[in-house]
Amino acid sequence: MKGIYCLVITVKKDSTIEIGASGSIHFVKGIYVYVGSAQNNIEKRVARHASKNKKIKWHIDYLLAHSDVKLDKVFYKNAGKNEECETARLLSEFGEPVKRFGCSDCDCISHLFRVRSLKTLNELEFKELI
Structure with missing residues (x-):
């Protein structure tokens, strides 16, 4: 299967995390959604992330x-x-972007957003994989 995916991630407590060359980023406790693409094999990409x-x-x-x-x-x-x-772009309207996260190959603000609800994913016709 190929396409795009959204990882739903919980940051269990306020944390400052070293993100490679981007340096330290402070993450507030909460739910985040990361948007990625796997144009060959989503299952393999998700297994790698997990x-x-x-x-x-x-x-x-x-x-x-x-x-x-x-x-x-x-x-x-x-x-x-x-x-x-x-x-x-659509998630940026509903969530708080972690600026320049995961988007070094495009002009997006971010590909990671702190969200209050997953409702937007259903509205965008995403299906649950795991």
Whole structure:
């Protein structure tokens, strides 16, 4: 399966986390949604994100490796890569962006948002994967 995905992540307590070259970022306790794309195999990409034994490569890897962070759910949508940024733009209207997180290859504000509700994902026709 290919398309775009949203990782639902819980930051269990206020934490300052080192995110590679981006440096230290302060995360407020809460629920976050990260938007990504897997145009070859979503299942394999999600399994990588869920794994604790991986080479730290992307911003999201640094976040998920932190002990105060938990991957809770994954939603997906069959869509082209261009919808990854469109979804990030829509989430920016409903959530608080973590500026420049996960978007070094595009002009988006962020691909990670602190949210109050997952309702937006359902409205955008995402389906729950795990």
